[in-house]
Amino acid sequence: MTSAVAKNDSEKGLARVAQALAGWTEKWFPDAYVVALAGVVVVTVAALANGSSPQMVFDSFGNGFWDLTAFTLQMAMVVLTGYVVATSPPVARLIDRLAAIPRTASSAVSFVALLSTTVSLLNWGLSLVFGGLLARAIARRSDLRVDYRALGAAAFMGLGAVWALGMSSSAAQLQATASSLPPPLLRITGVLDFGTTIFTWQSMVMCVIIIALTVLIAHFSAPRGAAIKTAQDLDVDVHDEPEEVPPRSRPGEWLEYSRILPILAGVLTLGWLISQLLSKPVLTVVSSLNGYLLVFLMLGLVLHGTPRKFLQSVSLAVPATAGILVQFPLYAAMAAILTKAEGRGGQTISGHLAEFFTDIGGGGAFAVVIAIYTVILGIFVPSGGGKWLVEAPYVMQSATDVHMNLGWTVQIYNVAEALPNLINPFFMLPLLAVLKLRARDLVGFTFLQFMFHLPVVLLLVWLLGTTFDFVPPVVPAK
Template sequence: MTTQDATAPKEKGLARTAQALARGTEKWFPDAYIFALVGVLVVAVAAFANGSSPQNVVDAFGNGFWDLTAFTLQMAMVVLTGYVVATSPPVAKLITRLAQIPKSPSTAVSFVALLSCSVSFLNWGLSLVFAGLLARAIARRTDLRVDYRALGAAAFMGLGAVWALGMSSSAAQLQATAASLPPALLQITGVLDFGTTIFTWQSLVMLVVIVVLTVIIAHLSAPKGAAIKTADEMDIDLDDTIDEPAPRSRPGEWLEYSRLLPIFAGAMTLGWLVSQLLTKPVLSVVSSLNGYLLVFLMLGLVLHGTPRRFLDSVAKAVPATAGILVQFPLYAAMAAILTKAAGRGGVTISEHLATFFTNIGGGGAFAVVIAVYTVILGLFVPSGGGKWLVEAPYVMQSATDVQMNLGWTVQIYNVAEALPNLINPFFMLPLLAVLGLRARDLIGFTFLQFIFHFPVVLLLVWLLGMTFEFVPPVV
């Protein structure tokens, strides 16, 4: 990969600002796992300062370390299923056709941003891979000279801007799934289905506003003319040829190359889904995290056609789940220290924080403070689900105390939780692997999006929050 030299043309406008931001963020931001370890350290020190004994702190750390085991697997499966679906032959053909639509470099960048945000409403893992492959397909066009860095940043916008307002939102999925909620949190909030969170008209309005803002910024910040750096100029290999599985070599492999079992599994899944929709409320069905993952996993199997091709895709997807697998236990440990390591007077840090947020009062001030706090914490805990388990006990208790609508509180968290992704490169990793780029190539453009998104998000949670009424939790 080549680097930009002193004689390279100077970029202008928002594109120039984006590259200036990239130089600073790449220099000072460590690996996301370091943030998680630092988070544990900070929480432990805070517990000691609160009067907790060393034994209480280490017991909470060790006993809580595996509290999110089931949810960790579920979040890893979100990434895996998204990757498997996005790399299937039918989706690959769709991507090739979509890549021919844009007619100008700026339009190509904004087009990728729009599709990335749209797909992320269904599955953020699918969005990362789908949009990354779309960016590569556009970059392969010989009739259109597009900046590859801006295309890559646009491909990240689904996760960086609106993913948590969609159906794979970790917090919304958790709150809708009683079995995934820690008992202490379930006692505070009860179950909140999608009808009280992502499918409220206020949340959908917020979603549309942010998508429009994202697309406009992507369009205006795309480098033009001599400032464009193409994938070829950056020595990026854009060959996306999918290797066909090796021919069957022994009789025992014939089922691996047969479409019979995928069709059967797909039919079973479809039958289960129809049965669920006929016997349960629609929102409770679509809110089920396990059901959601079942459908996407079997869809990937069917779209790949044969078990052999499906398994090859799964093998390529597994490395993208590594960060989730090693970081979520640290988030669980943090949550346990916050909620279980009692200090002076038997009061935990979580209870102190709940009192602090309750004292802020209800209305717009509560919404804005919660949003800002979520953004700050997100820099250290770059995980929607893991961070929700850290925040939720005291945030939702405070929301109940000040009579803030609980479903909207989840959405305040969701829209604010996405913002740190525009700065912290943790969830860029699967996309960077697809693109063949480094974080510094994208962060300048995504940091620019953060600068515009932050005040807009605060305004939206304040104004739209005024339209809600408090509904007591049903436990």
């Protein structure tokens, strides 16, 4: 009895620390756009201090601002396509069936964590909405009393644990798409397909270990007994009211309410995919970001059945893309200043940072330092793809200099990049809208995950990194 009480008190103590951190971040953390603006200012000051002329800094800012236009749209489409697929009627029915599977409160929380992490390997936007809808469906069950906050935190774990090790990894997708890579970065790394990044056995082993760790923590940290706070306790209505599609009012709308065009579009997409798989290497096809988005967009159209229902879902998804659309140009400007604004001796800030990381040397020390640096920077710049474009020029140059495998360097970044999401609530926003909760309701549980994930991730990037050989980059001919 005494040990049980002590254990319960310890868990309450951890919860108090986590909730205190959640309250601090909610009170003091500025909007992510403000952080991005501040980042531009800091990089500008650093470039001027490095000896760059004001004109060179101004030119780098303006000329680089739109360098990521294509990639910005692609990342916004990742969110949009994920939302559209997750809210389609077939997926909604699947969620209701899945919600009936768990038998206990703890297993319900760990079940949501397992599915959210697994789905995030396909699409992180899909994972957020899918996980949130699954949490709501379980919370509606009258035969099971589950902590709604823990369910919500479990729904976020795809984005907080392994999303960047999957198909929608911004860094891996960017490195696999020559047309999306800024020329300075392309010259350093060449094109790295998925076979050198997310599909290496080391990356997949790391992914399995982190998912298992996530599920275990979710299971054993789920509140029990009197500590449980259900959705009803939190005054959250989890009974979904389906969006009604207005009836057809004029003859010209009949195609909007017909399944003919979505079916034909689906057939065309399937035909294109088969043709690509027959004519190109499989890794080349699956590494194509444009092809990936095409398949997910058309899948959403087919699953919704009619253009009218599909467009209604799209209109609901668009607000979730706002942060990406206005922030990524600032990241592009930062990357341009870092890599193009030359200072004393013709050296850029990117060059100085590359020298710093090169001096660390290769092997485990390099992997651990890059991972820690990525975590720290990610707390203040919550953007997987945008932040990679800021980091990549000097990190990948350093990796080349110390003969660290470039594909594994991308994965070091990917696995470490997810960790700040467990602290910074920026990417929780779409999920919070679905759950009707506040960030402070979830961060207590996600911070607990962070405490366990950080040392495990550092150990994995060090140990698994020793199994790679260095492969010189191959830059495609113009």
